[in-house]
Amino acid sequence: MTPLRVSIIGVVASILLILVVLELIRGRRLKERYAILWLVTGVVLLVLSAWRDGLNTVAGWLGVTGYPPAVLFAVATLFILLVLLHYSTVLSKLTDENVDLAQRIALLEERLDRSRGSSEQA
Amino acid sequence: MSSGRIAAVVPAYDEEGAIGKVVAEIRSTGLAIDVVVVDDASTDDTARAARAAGATVLTLPFNVGIGGAVQTGLRYARDEGYPRAVRLDGDGQHDARELPKLLAPIELGEADLVIGSRFVDGGGSYRPPLARRIGIRVFARLVSLLGGQRVTDTTSGFVALDRRAIELFAAEYPHDYPEVEATLVALRSGLRLTQVQVEMRERETGTSSITFVRAVYYVVKVTLSLLVASLRRYPRVEEAGT
Numbered sequence: 001m002t003p004l005r006v007s008i009i010g011v012v013a014s015i016l017l018i019l020v021v022l023e024l025i026r027g028r029r030l031k032e033r034y035a036i037l038w039l040v041t042g043v044v045l046l047v048l049s050a051w052r053d054g055l056n057t058v059a060g061w062l063g064v065t066g067y068p069p070a071v072l073f074a075v076a077t078l079f080i081l082l083v084l085l086h087y088s089t090v091l092s093k094l095t096d097e098n099v100d101l102a103q104r105i106a107l108l109e110e111r112l113d114r115s116r117g118s119s120e121q122a
Numbered sequence: 123m124s125s126g127r128i129a130a131v132v133p134a135y136d137e138e139g140a141i142g143k144v145v146a147e148i149r150s151t152g153l154a155i156d157v158v159v160v161d162d163a164s165t166d167d168t169a170r171a172a173r174a175a176g177a178t179v180l181t182l183p184f185n186v187g188i189g190g191a192v193q194t195g196l197r198y199a200r201d202e203g204y205p206r207a208v209r210l211d212g213d214g215q216h217d218a219r220e221l222p223k224l225l226a227p228i229e230l231g232e233a234d235l236v237i238g239s240r241f242v243d244g245g246g247s248y249r250p251p252l253a254r255r256i257g258i259r260v261f262a263r264l265v266s267l268l269g270g271q272r273v274t275d276t277t278s279g280f281v282a283l284d285r286r287a288i289e290l291f292a293a294e295y296p297h298d299y300p301e302v303e304a305t306l307v308a309l310r311s312g313l314r315l316t317q318v319q320v321e322m323r324e325r326e327t328g329t330s331s332i333t334f335v336r337a338v339y340y341v342v343k344v345t346l347s348l349l350v351a352s353l354r355r356y357p358r359v360e361e362a363g364t
Contacts, residue, residue: 099186099297103194106160106180107201 002052010049018042037083048072128155128225129204131195132177133188134212138166145175147218148210153225158198159212162191168212188279189300193291196283200292208282216280220320224282233316234359235287235308237273238280240322253337261302261344268352269309273317276305280320286359287313294356296347299340303347310351312358 002010021038024030030038048054059068130148134141145157159172163185172179180194192209199207206228210216220238227233258277266272279301283291290311296303308315 099190102182102184102186103190103197106182106194107198110178110180110198 002049002055004052007049007052011046014042014045014049017045037086041079044075126154127204128153129195129199129202129207130155130157130221131192131199131207131209132157132159132172132212133162133191133195133209134159134164134168134172135162135185135188135191136164136166136168137212138164138168138171140214141168141177141212142171142175144210144212144214144218145172145177147214148221149176151218151221153221155208155221156204158195160191160195162186162188187298189295189297189304192279192300193295196288196292196295199288204288205285206283207288209279211279215323217321217323220280221282223318223320224280227316227318228282228284232314234284234313235305235315236282237275237278237305237315237317238282238320238322239275239278239317240320241275257337257341261348264345264348265302265306265309268348269306271309271315273305273315275317276302280322290359299344302344303351306348306351307356310354311356 018039021030021035021042025032025035048058055068055071059065059071062071064071132141132144132148137144141159145159148155148157157172157175157177159169159177159179161169161172161179161181163182169179169181178198180198182191182194186194195209196207206225208221208224210218216238224236224238227236258275261276262274265276287308290308290313291304294307296307305315
């Protein structure tokens with residue numbers, strides 16, 4: 001069983017995380033679609049902290065006998081990998097969109113200069 | 123305005139020293155040609171030098187790399203209704219006097235995309251360093267295999283395009299180290315591709331941008347994108363004149 005003090009600290013930390021995420025959404029500094037990931041993380045952490053037998057139970061399901069917190073590290077690592085992969089796809093899309101915008105600006109500027117030039121001559 | 127004319131797309135990054143001469147040479151070929159220099163956010167006066175020499179200049183707000191720059195020029199050619207385009211480097215290594223030869227298969231309606239190569243059928247006087255020669259060979263084989271047509275040099279940036287090729291590449295063009303992948307995209311989209319033998323010059327200013335680390339990245343990136351491109355489905359481009 002998780003020691004009581006660790007459990008309390010865990011609960012407080014995960015509630016803080018959830019509050020920070022909610023505040024970021026409220027202030028429009030975090031899009032809901034990304035916030036969902038973080039809220040899920042917060043809730044999972046909260047459950048594992050508050051449910052003091054939880055880690056041992058889950059470790060038991062997965063056949064991890066030696067060191068139950070290893071389950072926590074495994075889940076956390078997997079989660080971080082997924083988030084990073086997701087960010088790579090977002091970055092790729094943003095890069096493509098950025099290049100497209102840059103190209104349109106170059107084309108529009110040229111067209112603008114040309115129409116200014118011809119209207120000055122007229 | 124641009125009916126029957128040729129757009130010469132010249133991507134340029136910090137080519138202040140060479141660009142004026144490149145533009146002047148293209149314009150002195152006697153072809154009905156408009157030079158479009160794409161200034162890829164140069165830090166020097168490339169744009170002004172190109173404009174002074176009589177080119178139309180498209181200035182990108184930040185550096186997007188050679189592929190994105192070339193595509194900008196091709197989008198211009200598409201939007202302005204040019205039926206043909208050529209692409210030359212801004213450093214002067216592509217000889218404008220070879221342009222009629224490069225455009226010939228397109229004028230005859232025999233090809234949609236013409237690649238100017240230094241070694242079609244092993245001819246020509248140019249002998250690149252061994253590593254480069256091997257790289258060019260391997261990519262040529264790979265593109266031939268995946269694209270279903272024999273090509274001998276896919277790394278050349280000296281190309282001529284008809285309207286179909288302009289429209290294809292204006293819509294879809296790889297961003298970094300684009301030449302090899304673009305060749306495969308063209309083949310898989312059903313463009314007719316031809317190669318002609320051309321001579322190229324040594325660089326006039328600047329140095330080659332290929333270092334060892336970049337060379338490794340180049341090989342890995344191009345190989346990966348070729349494999350991915352061969353898994354993708356490309357819509358067949360409409361027949362010319364339809």
